Amino acid sequence: MSEYPPLRLHVPEPTGRPGQATDFGYLRLSPAGAVRRPAVDTSHFDTQDLSYALVRVLDDEGQAVGPWAPQLDAATLERGLRAMMKTRIFDARMLIAQRQKKLSFYMQCLGEEAIAVAHSFALENGDMCFPTYRQQGLLLARDDVSMVEMMCQLMSNVRDPLKGRQLPVMYSMKRAGFFSVSGNLATQFTQAVGWGMASAIAGDTRIASGWIGDGSTAESDFHTALTFAHVYRAPVILNVVNNQWAISTFQAIAGGETTTFAARGVGCGIASLRVDGNDFLAVHAASAWAAERARRNFGPTLIEWVTYRAGPHSTSDDPSKYRPADDWQRFPLGDPIARLKAHLIGIGHWSEAQHEQTKRELEAEVAAAQKEAERHGTLLDGQIPSAATMFEGVYEDMPAHLRRQRQQLGV
Amino acid sequence: MTMIQALRSALDVTMARDAKVVVFGEDVGYFGGVFRVTEGLQAKYGKSRCFDAPISEGGLVGVAIGMAGYGLRPVVEIQFADYVYPATDQIVSEAARMRYRSAGDFTAPVTIRMPCGGGIYGGQTHSQSPEAFFTHVCGLRTVMPSNPYDAKGLLIAAIECNDPVIFLEPKRLYNGPFDGHHERPVVPWSRHPLGMVPEGWYKLPIDAASIFRPGKELTVLAYGTMVWVAACAAEETGIDAEVIDLRALWPMDLETVLASVRKTGRCVVVHEATRTSGFGAELAALVQEHCFHHLEAPIERVTGWDTPYPHAQEWDYFPGPGRVGEAFKRAMEA
Ligand SMILES: Cc1ncc(C[n+]2csc(CCOP(=O)(O)OP(=O)(O)O)c2C)c(N)n1
Numbered sequence: 001m002s003e004y005p006p007l008r009l010h011v012p013e014p015t016g017r018p019g020q021a022t023d024f025g026y027l028r029l030s031p032a033g034a035v036r037r038p039a040v041d042t043s044h045f046d047t048q049d050l051s052y053a054l055v056r057v058l059d060d061e062g063q064a065v066g067p068w069a070p071q072l073d074a075a076t077l078e079r080g081l082r083a084m085m086k087t088r089i090f091d092a093r094m095l096i097a098q099r100q101k102k103l104s105f106y107m108q109c110l111g112e113e114a115i116a117v118a119h120s121f122a123l124e125n126g127d128m129c130f131p132t133y134r135q136q137g138l139l140l141a142r143d144d145v146s147m148v149e150m151m152c153q154l155m156s157n158v159r160d161p162l163k164g165r166q167l168p169v170m171y172s173m174k175r176a177g178f179f180s181v182s183g184n185l186a187t188q189f190t191q192a193v194g195w196g197m198a199s200a201i202a203g204d205t206r207i208a209s210g211w212i213g214d215g216s217t218a219e220s221d222f223h224t225a226l227t228f229a230h231v232y233r234a235p236v237i238l239n240v241v242n243n244q245w246a247i248s249t250f251q252a253i254a255g256g257e258t259t260t261f262a263a264r265g266v267g268c269g270i271a272s273l274r275v276d277g278n279d280f281l282a283v284h285a286a287s288a289w290a291a292e293r294a295r296r297n298f299g300p301t302l303i304e305w306v307t308y309r310a311g312p313h314s315t316s317d318d319p320s321k322y323r324p325a326d327d328w329q330r331f332p333l334g335d336p337i338a339r340l341k342a343h344l345i346g347i348g349h350w351s352e353a354q355h356e357q358t359k360r361e362l363e364a365e366v367a368a369a370q371k372e373a374e375r376h377g378t379l380l381d382g383q384i385p386s387a388a389t390m391f392e393g394v395y396e397d398m399p400a401h402l403r404r405q406r407q408q409l410g411v
Numbered sequence: 412m413t414m415i416q417a418l419r420s421a422l423d424v425t426m427a428r429d430a431k432v433v434v435f436g437e438d439v440g441y442f443g444g445v446f447r448v449t450e451g452l453q454a455k456y457g458k459s460r461c462f463d464a465p466i467s468e469g470g471l472v473g474v475a476i477g478m479a480g481y482g483l484r485p486v487v488e489i490q491f492a493d494y495v496y497p498a499t500d501q502i503v504s505e506a507a508r509m510r511y512r513s514a515g516d517f518t519a520p521v522t523i524r525m526p527c528g529g530g531i532y533g534g535q536t537h538s539q540s541p542e543a544f545f546t547h548v549c550g551l552r553t554v555m556p557s558n559p560y561d562a563k564g565l566l567i568a569a570i571e572c573n574d575p576v577i578f579l580e581p582k583r584l585y586n587g588p589f590d591g592h593h594e595r596p597v598v599p600w601s602r603h604p605l606g607m608v609p610e611g612w613y614k615l616p617i618d619a620a621s622i623f624r625p626g627k628e629l630t631v632l633a634y635g636t637m638v639w640v641a642a643c644a645a646e647e648t649g650i651d652a653e654v655i656d657l658r659a660l661w662p663m664d665l666e667t668v669l670a671s672v673r674k675t676g677r678c679v680v681v682h683e684a685t686r687t688s689g690f691g692a693e694l695a696a697l698v699q700e701h702c703f704h705h706l707e708a709p710i711e712r713v714t715g716w717d718t719p720y721p722h723a724q725e726w727d728y729f730p731g732p733g734r735v736g737e738a739f740k741r742a743m744e745a
Contacts, residue, residue: 128480162514172513179480180513184504190470191505194477194485201433201459201483208477220497224470231465393511394550396518396573399618399662 012252016324024332026252027306028052028260028274032059033066037285040293044271051262051272054306057281062342070285074349080121080280081340081350082358083141084113088337089362090140090147091311093370094154098315102378103154103168109134111310111328112243114280114336117141119209119239122287123177129209130179130192132216133169134241138178145176147366151373157383159376163393164385186212186219189238193229196236196294207235207294215246215254217261226268226302235294237287238265238302241277243309248322265302277307278336281343306333387411412608413600414585417559418448418524421566422486424612426456429484432570434461436471436488436524445490446526446585468498475521476505485521486570492527492579493536499544506575507550522569526582527555528636528683529715530589530729533582534722540635540684540715545577546661546693552617553660555579557638558588558605561658564615572617581635589636590643591731620664622671626653629677629742632668632694634660637681637730644735650743652679660690668694669701676707677742681735686714708745711738 016022030053037055038046057069072080091108098106109116116137123129129138139145152159154168162172172180179195182188192210199206212222217240229236240261244251255261265272271293275286283305290301310328312319324330344350377383388411391402398406412420425432434449440463443450452461464471468489475485489495495502502523509519529538545553552574556562562580569576583589587597588605600606623633624642628651631641638656645652653671657663672678678698680691695710713730721728 130477161516162512165514166512170512172516174513174516180509180517182505182512184500187473187501187505190473190501191477191480194474194479195481196477197474198433198478198481198483201478202481220469221473221500224467224473227465227467228470228474393515395552395662396510400665401662 012250012257014250014252014323016327018320018322018324020324022324022327022330024330027332028054029332030054030056032056035066035068037067037289040289040296041298042271044266044269047271047273048266051266051274052260054274054276055282055286056276056279057285058279058339058343062339062346064281064343068282068285070281070288072281072284074344074347076121077280077340077344078349080117080284081337081344082362083117083137084280084337084340085359086362086366087113087117087137087140089359089366090136093366094151095315097154097370101380102374103156104379105168105315106154107133107169107314108311109136111335112241112277112307113137114283114340115241115277115305115307118280118283119287122284122291123209126177126206127209128177128179128195128206129211130188130195131181131211132188132213133181134213135211136169139171139173139176142176145173147369148372151370152376155373155378157373157377158385159373160385163389185216186221189225190221190228192238193225193234193236196229196234196300197232200232200235205295207237207291209237209239211239211241213246214240214242214244214251214256214261215249217264218254226265226270229300230269233297233299235297236300237290237294238270238300240302240304241307242304243307245309245313245323247313247317260304262302262304270300270302272302272304274304274306276333277305278333278339280336280340308333412559412606413587414556414559414562414580415446415448417563417608418566418580419450419452420608420610421563421570422449422452423455425567425570426452426460428612431482431484432486433478433483434486434488435464437464437466437490439463439488444488446582449488468494469501472498472501472506472521472523476501476509476519479519479521480517484570487521487523489523489525491537492525492541493539495525495541502545502551502575502577503548507548510574511550518573519575520573521575522566522578523576524578524580527579528581528583529720529725530583530593530636532722532725533720535719538720540682542579542660543684543688543690546690551575551577552662553577553579554617554658555581555635555660556658557581557584557623557635557656559600559608560605561615561621563608564613565617565658567612568614568617571614576617579635583636588639591640591729592643593726615658618659618662618664620655620657620659620667622653622667623656624652624654626651626675628652628675629679629739630655630668630671630675631679631681632657633681634658635683637683640730640732640735641681644732644739647732648736648739650739652739665697665701668698672698672702673705676705678706679711679713679735679738679742681713681730683715683730685717686712687717689714708742711742713738
């Protein structure tokens, strides 16, 4: 008889399954304003406590408190609120368009709007983001990006800038600092580091911003990116969007149980923050801090954004099969739009009436863009880019075998 | 120059001409590479142009793609082709498709160098010829030189090419030509005309084959070390074989191949890589598709066996001039 009890395999589970209530006690929350703000030239070592805490600015009353409260004027905050609302309305509208079969597939970022929008406000023109499919807010926050163009991509119509070659939401917009989105998870995280290294090699002052979800941190590219970013002190912000879910998989299965994703950064020698991802002010402050670090050549920063994937993973997903229906309502960090709205009302720069009015305006704006985009076709009406273009762009110049294949198709 | 010196010269020439060219990989910087291809480059161009990298092939290619997205022209060294697999996702899913999926918004002009091939008692993980993994991937160019002159001209062309290039270097040819007669001493490149390499800039087209040995009786399709083996087999059998050095595996120079087979009516395909689904299968299929009425014999394939590359049995595995010559005879007798 062995003196040891039999070993047992540990397989993490979320506390809440359908019909139950999630116990969000596993989130390591800190009160708003409680976490210190180190100088931008701090060492990774000095961020160890921050990687297990939570940077928050907005308290439950909607007041901005503590050392991370950014000095943003009300106009900027109003722009931020507007951009978040626009992102949510855009998503809602495209969800309906997908149900109407005008596009084949869609992914919302419901509940995560603050992260991409506030982050984009902290970057400069010329910086490059390496997003996943859930950072449409980076584009929608910009006034120089047309929603019509984005919708044409979603509809794969004759005006689709990607010529119908890519799944909806896999945008590419170099001029807006938005790198081509890949279906293969995590690959862009390493590429972001390379872009930052290139900027350093060239003696530039531009920085890169890489994006990854909690689930995808388990891919080898996550580890690779951290290693290279640390080794070469690359000017890059490494964003981990911890929305608690990877399709049906709770973040504990990705390695989040009893630890944090921010802590990985410290372990690799990278200054790391863990931030309330539903707090527009905290997102802006942390992003600006990381951007300043990178631009001053102090190296990379990893930021874990704690948020919640409020919607289904995609239009092909039904979350009621694996998690409680009321989970988002119970998520302690709330709704980023509601929280910024309360803050703006609290400081006397917004009102319910303005909010409703803005919502109506944005809905009209999005609807008009959709109407315009649909004039160039949808999957439903088959107005798609010509089959001949399918053979272009595989190489810079079309090789003989592709010319032959195009001929065989008779186009 | 040896092939090593020729490759180094290609890197030197392009780095001098274009500040966007950066060279990195495992042991590539200070030490100059385990095969010395990058020797002296860091001292000459500085650490931001030629540097050592962590042991992470996926990382090497991944950061190179990001650098290319910025506007640089990275040249990455994978220490052995046998170790390219951790980078497969970045090569296949990213570099190869960047131009296509972004409709030209982003491109990946990355050159990925890797020593390949056997004949050096490298065993299972220092001998492989993984070219068929790459020729199967749309958007990649796969290139393999067989001599110092071509190596330099092709590497310069690869670095200047705006498509991603897999650049395979047969390490058995690094110091001298090798015809499969391992029992004989290596003749250094300094005693071979193809070792005469100009110092300055020149480049070769990245999609053109060369007729390595003109002949009338049968066509041999080969690349890398096997070009030398095939030429040796022609001398030893007395069969007047036309040996075509493909140089560019894919996209390839089909016209040169077809013209030769139409002339000779017989075709033997030779490669070191394993047989099943090897690049030779594509070559045989193309030849029979385009030359069916000219063929007077079945197309022969002489390749490595469908086994991992063994250590002690190296010369039973390696398709040497004996095995290649037998295939020539079968093709002539059919
Ligand atoms: C390499 C790879 N494996 C699997 C998938 C399929 N897949 C698409 S999204 C996804 C979940 C990603 O979750 P996470 O990283 O947490 O991001 P989120 O969707 O929550 O934003 C999976 C498994 C993929 N696209 N790529």
